[in-house]
Amino acid sequence: MAKPFEKSVRYITEFLKSLAPDAKVQQVPEFTFRIDLHDDRTEVRFDRSEMEDFEVALGRFKNTNYFHTLDNRIRFRIFIAMGAKGLIPDLQISSELLREKGEWLKNLRTDVAFDRDFCAVLYKGLTLLSASIKNTLASGLPLPEVEAEKDTVDNLKRFYE
Amino acid sequence: MENLSYLKAAAVCVIMEKEKAKQEADIPRIRKALDAEIYSIVSGIRDDPFRDIKLPEAIHDYAIQQGPGNTPKRPKYVREAVPDEEQSKLDKLLDHLDPRLRRRREGAWEALRSDNPDRLSQAANSMVELLDQVITQVCKDTELATFLTRKYQTHQKTEWVDATRKWIRETKDNLHSAKHHVDHQSEQLTKALLTTAESILLIILE
Numbered sequence: 001m002a003k004p005f006e007k008s009v010r011y012i013t014e015f016l017k018s019l020a021p022d023a024k025v026q027q028v029p030e031f032t033f034r035i036d037l038h039d040d041r042t043e044v045r046f047d048r049s050e051m052e053d054f055e056v057a058l059g060r061f062k063n064t065n066y067f068h069t070l071d072n073r074i075r076f077r078i079f080i081a082m083g084a085k086g087l088i089p090d091l092q093i094s095s096e097l098l099r100e101k102g103e104w105l106k107n108l109r110t111d112v113a114f115d116r117d118f119c120a121v122l123y124k125g126l127t128l129l130s131a132s133i134k135n136t137l138a139s140g141l142p143l144p145e146v147e148a149e150k151d152t153v154d155n156l157k158r159f160y161e
Numbered sequence: 162m163e164n165l166s167y168l169k170a171a172a173v174c175v176i177m178e179k180e181k182a183k184q185e186a187d188i189p190r191i192r193k194a195l196d197a198e199i200y201s202i203v204s205g206i207r208d209d210p211f212r213d214i215k216l217p218e219a220i221h222d223y224a225i226q227q228g229p230g231n232t233p234k235r236p237k238y239v240r241e242a243v244p245d246e247e248q249s250k251l252d253k254l255l256d257h258l259d260p261r262l263r264r265r266r267e268g269a270w271e272a273l274r275s276d277n278p279d280r281l282s283q284a285a286n287s288m289v290e291l292l293d294q295v296i297t298q299v300c301k302d303t304e305l306a307t308f309l310t311r312k313y314q315t316h317q318k319t320e321w322v323d324a325t326r327k328w329i330r331e332t333k334d335n336l337h338s339a340k341h342h343v344d345h346q347s348e349q350l351t352k353a354l355l356t357t358a359e360s361i362l363l364i365i366l367e
Contacts, residue, residue, distance in 0.1 A: 007246075062245075069213075076203070076207045077207075079200070079203065080200050080203055080204050080207065083196055083199065083200035083203065084196065084197055084200040084201070084204075085196075086192070086193035086196045086197070089183075089192060089193075089196065092180055093176065093180070093199060093200070093203055094173055094176050094177045094180055094224075097173050097176070097203070097206075097216070098173070098216065098220065098221065098224060100216075102213070103213070104213055104214065104215040105162065105213045105214055105215075107162060108162045108165065108210065108214070109162070110210050112165070112210055114205075118202075118205055121171075121172060121175050121202055121205075122168055122171050122172065123171075124171075124174075124175050124178075125168075125170070125171025125172050125173070125174040125175040126167070126168075126171040128171070128174040128175070128178065128223070129167065129170055129171050129174050129219060129220070129223060132174075132219065132222060132223040132226050133219055133222070135226055136219075136222050136226075146219075149167075149217065149218075149219050152163060152164065152167055153167050153171075153219070156164060156167055156168065156171075
């Protein structure tokens, strides 16, 4: 009898091995993957509904934005579990974030509040981004959309100051 | 929503800063601590409300402004590196014939995913060489058309293989002349060439 979610399990296992070829990867009940590398251990858990959706997407929707969205949920869970323990030191996670494909939200209106540490991260990042947009504007060319970006970023920066 | 997009980009800027610091750090424990910080931020932007928010154009400009050393490169692994079912089947058949052939198939895809300016042409050349080697080894002194007609007792597959090999050769030559100029269409053509060549290999070897 075929194992449940055979394609997804194989995909996840091979993905883990491609990230850390020397790691020992083991599936422990039910949809948890245990990764042992040198003296470190980490686990990545998925729930049944995620495995169900991914199994269908692997069979029928490969190369669609829907597939990329599910694929990213799986992959980034793995990146975070392994990365936080320093198990994928050579991976440049920013490149994964910049190349990310998927179904993006078209509309969202929500109130957000972040903790102090994350607000500090955002402020620092907004400062870097604002300086970068300023560099782009230094070309002297008329770039109204970039000017609008600078206003938005600077307003956010003032908020997180 | 626009604000969330810029906030997400701000977090990515900090991640890139920390990656730069990690590159410069020699001490393993410092690199590990930086990794913990980096992935804590990643965890924040992979959660609501940021997860399904598209990054703005400004972050790509930021990456370019960081210079080639800091422009995110394709990682050594890519998700396409996980072979699909057909490729796994083909790998087993190639292994049976000569294990070096499987490596060549993987090498073609690796070339495609590399940063080499000539990557499309190299990927196409590798796959065409693999196809030629397999045909030589399997068909020996028999013509491919004769081999396939005998194998499948029909002309349909033979005609498709003949026409497709011709397309592969022409596409490969065109890619060669478009060396050092990678556009989206050429990239898609190369992927199609690699995938189609794998289909021919399966027909020959199955």
